[in-house]
Amino acid sequence: MTETPAQYLHHHGLRKTLGRELVLTTFLDQSRALSHGELNTLLGDQLNRASLYRVLQSFEESGIVHRVPDDEVSVKYALCSGACSSEQHHDNHVHFKCNHCGETQCLPEVKLPKVKTPDSLKVESAELLLRGYCRHCAA
Amino acid sequence: MTETPAQYLHHHGLRKTLGRELVLTTFLDQSRALSHGELNTLLGDQLNRASLYRVLQSFEESGIVHRVPDDEVSVKYALCSGACSSEQHHDNHVHFKCNHCGETQCLPEVKLPKVKTPDSLKVESAELLLRGYCRHCAA
DNA sequence: ACCTTTATGCAACAGTGTTGCAAATATTAA
């Protein structure tokens, strides 16, 4: 990302606000998928809980983050690779979640192969979630 | 499934109870992935809400259902194909969720291709979630 | 039938996600 967070927001049609800059910077700092709860803990009282939900909504709608399905209590979000807009997301990439530390990361370099599906289904997108042990937690 | 629900429970090391038979029968009737909330609605006051959570836990632990990651508020569960036990689940198959009606179904006949992942990650399982429009909702 | 183990209902609780509204802030137009 060559732009500043403020410019990045502006290019996605969002006003530059303290909350949005905080959330965007946190995603860049952490470089992993984060749930609302994790962000809320990281941000402390710098941003209201409800406002954080609204920041995440606006980010998803404008193509700044995408949702990462999770098998736990709450959904996670991860920064989009860059090509996403409010028109469309292009995040058909693979995610990896560690069974030990619970961290989820995007694997944009892993190609998602096409699978053959029944003709009756009109498939529009695919989400592959790998689970296992990350570099730090491998037994 | 050639066994009765009661036998099926017994073979998975679970006592036959009214709640478990109700939940198992509902999964068989619906043939799709169901969330706790959906089951709770279908069962009405036939089974207490907390007990339903506990039935789902016992089913997951004993290899009767597996969790289907979802990008919405709550997790879904689907019947295992049969080979699963309390030792291990073998549900590395594909799921499909309709963007219109929201129903999720297992696609056991769709082969999940192996993907090449970074050596630093120890991948143990994979979950592919397809999204689009189902037979009934296709535009 | 009795005993032991396990499951259930109920209630209370913590976390997640949504919404209305008034106050604060960002952007645009004087």
Add this chain to the structure above:
DNA sequence: TTAATATTTGCAACACTGTTGCATAAAGGT
């Protein structure tokens, strides 16, 4: 720079999700 307007924020209230302790009920083995 100021004023007008549009958007965002904090706060509070709420509904839903998931967990737990405990007393009672039911299941399975003797």
